Amino acid sequence: MRFTATKIVLICLVSGAACTNEPQPPVLSADGVVQYMTSRTKQTVQCDGRPIDLAGNRNFMTLTGPCRFVRVSGAHNDVFIDVIPGGTIEITGDHND
Numbered sequence: 001m002r003f004t005a006t007k008i009v010l011i012c013l014v015s016g017a018a019c020t021n022e023p024q025p026p027v028l029s030a031d032g033v034v035q036y037m038t039s040r041t042k043q044t045v046q047c048d049g050r051p052i053d054l055a056g057n058r059n060f061m062t063l064t065g066p067c068r069f070v071r072v073s074g075a076h077n078d079v080f081i082d083v084i085p086g087g088t089i090e091i092t093g094d095h096n097d
Helices: 002-015
Strands: 034-036 042-046 052-054 060-072 078-091
16 A cells, blocks of 8 residues: 555656646635635736735745735745735745745
């Protein structure tokens, strides 16, 4: 059984696409921050000036539009962001690019 699990992990690491989840809808927190908590997804998100929190892990995210506040609290994410002048990017997670 251990060899089967190891084989699956290796396939996921090599192919990447085989281990990609479907993006889930964001959650709106009590303080108005839009939270994306899905892991292992690839998606494009419109900021529209809303504060965004990327809390998932191992995502490939592109944020477009006027982003005024973006927090990356997950780990191992690749994030492309258009930040407005005076905007803020806060990175509290580990190994994010």
